[in-house]
Amino acid sequence: MTVLSYPVRSSIFALAATLSLSSFVSGCSESADSPAPEAESTQAVKNEVTVPISAVTVALVDPGDGPHEVLAPHPAMGATQQVTLRTTNRIRQQINNQADQELSSPALTIPLTAAADEHGARLTIGKVTTPDAKLSGGLGPAEGSHAGFTVNPRGAITSLRLSPPADATDAVRSAIEQAFYQAVYSAVVFPDEPIGVGAVWTMQQQVSGGVTLDQITTARLAERDGNRVVVTVDVMQKPKSEIWNLPNDAGMLTVEDFVMKGSGTVTMDLGLPLPVDGLISLGGDQTYADPETLTRLKQSTGSTVQWGG
Numbered sequence: 001m002t003v004l005s006y007p008v009r010s011s012i013f014a015l016a017a018t019l020s021l022s023s024f025v026s027g028c029s030e031s032a033d034s035p036a037p038e039a040e041s042t043q044a045v046k047n048e049v050t051v052p053i054s055a056v057t058v059a060l061v062d063p064g065d066g067p068h069e070v071l072a073p074h075p076a077m078g079a080t081q082q083v084t085l086r087t088t089n090r091i092r093q094q095i096n097n098q099a100d101q102e103l104s105s106p107a108l109t110i111p112l113t114a115a116a117d118e119h120g121a122r123l124t125i126g127k128v129t130t131p132d133a134k135l136s137g138g139l140g141p142a143e144g145s146h147a148g149f150t151v152n153p154r155g156a157i158t159s160l161r162l163s164p165p166a167d168a169t170d171a172v173r174s175a176i177e178q179a180f181y182q183a184v185y186s187a188v189v190f191p192d193e194p195i196g197v198g199a200v201w202t203m204q205q206q207v208s209g210g211v212t213l214d215q216i217t218t219a220r221l222a223e224r225d226g227n228r229v230v231v232t233v234d235v236m237q238k239p240k241s242e243i244w245n246l247p248n249d250a251g252m253l254t255v256e257d258f259v260m261k262g263s264g265t266v267t268m269d270l271g272l273p274l275p276v277d278g279l280i281s282l283g284g285d286q287t288y289a290d291p292e293t294l295t296r297l298k299q300s301t302g303s304t305v306q307w308g309g
Contacts, residue, residue, distance in 0.1 A: 048146075048163045053184055054206045056156045060191040064199030064221055071190045071221075071229065073155045073270050075116035081272040085110045086306040087179040090283070093299040106132030108179045114273040119161070120151030121273035128176065138172045141165040147180055149273075156189040186280045186305045188219060188231050188266050197224055211244050211255060213237045227270040235282055236261045244288065254291055259284035266307070275307040 089105035111126030124146055128139045145168075148161035160180055164173040191201045199221040207213040215237045223230035237260040244253045264280030283302030289295065 047166065048148075048161055050150070051160045051162065053157050053159055054208065055158075056189045057204045058154070058156075058189050058191050059202050059204075060193045060195070061200040061202060061218075062198070063193060064196040066196050068194035068196045070192065070194050071270065072153060073151065073268070073273070075121075075271055075273050077116055077118070079116045079272060081114045081274055081276075083112055083114065083274050083276060083307055084309060085112055085179060085183055086304070086308070087182050088302075088304045089178070089182075090302040091299060092301075093297055095297050096295060105178065106130045106135045106175060108175055110176065110179055112274070116273045117148070120149045120157070123147045123149070125176070130175075135171060135175060138169045141168040142172060142176055147176075149184070151273075154189055154192065155187070157184050157187050160184055182303060182305045185215065186233075186264075186266075188233070188268065188275075195221055197221055206240075207237065211258075212240045213260075214240055222265070228267070229270065230265060230267050232263070232265050233280060234261070234263045235280070237282075237284075252291070253288045255286070256289050256296070257285070257287040259286065260301070264305075277308050279304065279306045 086107070086109050088107040091103040091105070092100050093103060094100050107130060109129045111128075113124040113126065115122045115124075124144065125142055128142045130136050130139065142165055145165045146161075146163040149157045150159040150161065152158050162177060162180070164177070185205065185207060189203050191199075195201070201219050203217040203219060205215045205217075207215050215235065217236075218234045220232045221229060222232050237258075239255050239258050242255050244255060246252060260282060261284055262280060262282030264278060266275050266278035266280065268275050281302065281304045283300075286299045286301065288297045288299075
């Protein structure tokens, strides 16, 4: 087996941690455990790329109190909405007894104008901001660019449509795409059965990254007033395998310990394309090991997805 140097190994671990934060991040990056979906071009919009999103399995646990009704987003064609998406990603890691490394991604604030279309939602990006001075200087070309969600009748996002501005830097495109992946993997999907206040259901979805994860979300309908619903969620992620085969035949690592969990609340208007308010936080600690060198890497990771004004 090829043993990686610390700098190379650190970059791979950082990538894996970033991709495992989904809610919430995932999808288009290559995974050694499970092939990532292949991006497909579409002629609908110049430079638009469509990335399939893994399927969500929904199971009703408790229908809640009556009256019961089948719930799902149902925005009228052309219905518009303005909302702001805010995301954070925190990564700290330590290799053996070396000093801690800070590998966090910049926080982003992305104003969005969403319009319901035949696919689900068409998004126009406003003026993106970040406290990171280096990234901030390159965000200008992102304003006015587009993205989109393809949504099935139950509210599950089945693909993410991206139209990155040609003159944006790779760092800017990557940061904005990551924010959208976080949003995708925090989406609430309703069960097929009628439910009332107090209903509980689970959503299970595969998150592909350096380590392929099973994400299990337990949702509860906390409030309902017509189209306005408030859903609380508890999220847990766990690796599908204890072995991580590194890309490019670089070797293998074992997952010694993996904790990733979180919670939050999402407020939705079922007549609009996107959540109107909410915050979901996810975090935990992980330990990976090289079985040949006994090198261990410990990580503390966390992320947030927030919707609002």
